[in-house]
Amino acid sequence: MRNARFAKVGLAILIAQSMSVCAAPSNQKNEHQNHKKILDPYPGKPRLTFKRDGTFKLTVFSDLHFGENxxxxxxxxxxxxxISLMDTVLGDEKPDYVVLNGDLITGENTFRENSTSLIDEIVAPLNRAKVPFSSTHGNHDNQANITHAEEITREQKVSRYSYTRAAPRGVGGNLGPGNYWVPIFRNSKDTAPVLVLWFFDSRGGFSPNPNSAPVPDWVDASVADWIVSETRDMEKAWGPAKSRAAVAFVHIPPHAIQAVQSTVTPEKNPGMNADILGSGSVQDSSAKNMDKPFWDALNSKVKNLHAVISGHDHGNEWCAREPTKDVIFCFDKHSGYGGYDSAGWGHGVRNLLFHxxxxxxxxxxxxxxxxxxTRARVILDKHYGR
Structure with missing residues (x-):
């Protein structure tokens, strides 16, 4: 009896061990699926791809400033x-993707009861054109009666073409949720993208009522750690970073760009240069290195970064190479008829064409x-700005 009892115990142990071994691949599979889920943030949306001819065209509308007065x-x-400008440009340019690069709304002029309804007006031309798009948000999108998070939620509700999303909880700091990336594939069957569009939230403006208070105007330091973790996950899932390109969008220019303006010339850096960069025109104007963690992480971890692109300063259109990071920075073109302006500046967009x-x-x-x-046409490559 004793031997039989030990035999049963031994058999039970062997069965338990066997079940444990059999369960391991299932757990690994689940972990792999969870990992894949992290790197596929748009499972319910069409995969974004280059055209069959190998090109991809991106059009940037910046500083639309809807809702003034x-x-x-x-x-x-x-x-x-x-809206007329958007309809005209979308009809002529026929972009594969659109970016709305911040200050969609002049939030200080809005009323709580209808502030987010302005998003419906902004995305209507994109819905009519059936073009996918993403948004960043600016200092005028954080005001007493509107927040970045509210605009993101509304946009997702009223447009199935929106690829805008919020960062995980804890990433972006106070009132800066709009940090995310969008993968662009060579074709719909590829498992890894050839281009990643990065979007960052430079915050600014004011917190909501009651007790509205100024919001820091830089990309929060928490975003730096997020960039590190996201790029690590990308390499695990998709292979070396050198196999894909990147473009970054953020509404307020990084502080490092202020020093670059003194080197800009019409010959090397064509495009309007009417706004002098200084207080309020770049991230962390007080120069306390508050946007440095973000700037360092972006430039060290995101490879093949073609350009960092900002709006905010309506009178500037140029591109230039920032020497300390050896990265190209470009301004957008003021698109909206709202927002500050000056005679002769005009309104338009920045186009980017991947050949x-x-x-x-x-x-x-x-x-x-x-x-x-058209004007200020340049090629963003290893030779530009050297």
């Missing part, structure tokens, strides 16, 4: 003009004005 005729007229999925190939970019005039 809603109490008189002038404000709504500006929104009508901005090939090759991550090392240069990217063509230029400013297109509403009526069709």
């Amino acid at each position: 809603p109490w008189d005729d002038w404000g709504p007229e500006q929104d009508v003009n901005s 090939t999925p090759d991550p090392k190939a240069g990217v063509e970019t230029w400013i297109r004005l509403e009526a069709g005039e």
